[in-house]
Amino acid sequence: MSTVNLSAITKQFGDVTAVEELDILIKEGEFFTFLGPSGCGKTTTLRMIAGFYYPTKGKVTFNDKDMTTVPPEKRNTGMVFQNYALFPHMTVFENVAFGLKVRKITKSQTKKRVEDILKKVRLDQYMDRQVSQLSGGQQQRVALARALVIEPDILLLDEPLSNLDARLRDEMRNEILRLQRDYGITTIYVTHDQAEALTMSDRIAVFNMGKCQQVGTPTEIYNQPVNDFVAEFIGETNLIPIAFKKEKNNEKIYHCEQLDADIQVQATEVNIAEYNRNDQLLMSIRPESVQIDKASLTGENVFKGEVILVQFTGASVHTYIKLSSDAIIRATDLNEGPSTYLTNGSKVNVKLPADQIRVIPKARM
């Protein structure tokens, strides 16, 4: 097991800066996820940890040992790729044994270790099959077994589930977590799928355009995003520009030009992100925190509006409301039966509770 410390690493490919001045400390035994849209530098960062790329600037250390320019085979990391990267003409056993053969482990030791790991990933009956005769999910298990059999200090997974269908993806998520917990191995997982990141990770780093925007636990990232990029990338949210007006008791008052109204926000750390004087500000309110009622709603931040769209998803219902100022707010409620669904054209009141709003700055590019 290892800690992984990335200090001020930058990777340039010609004119393209794929990763810029990245600082991340991954703890021993942690399940750590790099999350972000396509092209934001996740894979490049993972490859610098694996040793397939060396940083243009900065330092990579494992347990305080400088690994910045150590070749991949000397890092003791296990890697799983999106496309599995197995040898199709070899059997399951041969694929998994490959890394041990390279490391000159004895035949009897190899047999024992491969058999043990194949039991762990529940593929022991398939030992003699060619991998080309396995399903996608089974091939990904072989890739996992191959990465784990060398007893790596760090497990690196690059979008390992993206070629699988939804049901299998769910099953493999649990499988990966079970193995990771069993082995207690420091694991770095790359994905652009926020649900995967939220459900699996101890901590997440959210990337955008080669820069890390925020590092935190899934609940921190969801409940306390540091800027509009993170708020929008993780989950759904309503984002509306606002400007600070004044402070009153335990509340801050912001003016919202779009709603032509003042907005009250509870002045706590959870509700107000750090920002600078010159930052452009937005309020973010999650659809599940928006209250709608046909009858009157009391208290702060109540607006009149009209329902323009109702979307039924099964477990929940999304309702889009156009406020009199023309701004559109989305609300999400758990499905509580047909009698509770609103219809298009219904006149409603919408409340944005002061303790559910988060004030955030616009992300700096």
Ligand SMILES: Nc1ncnc2c1ncn2[C@@H]1O[C@H](COP(=O)(O)OP(=O)(O)OP(=O)(O)O)[C@@H](O)[C@H]1O
């Ligand atoms: N070998 C390379 N040569 C030139 N540019 C590269 C190379 N590898 C990556 N890039 C560029 O660096 C940026 C980051 O790429 P990277 O593959 O790390 O992103 P990513 O977040 O993993 O994306 P995806 O989810 O699509 O794999 C992109 O603009 C990409 O085009």
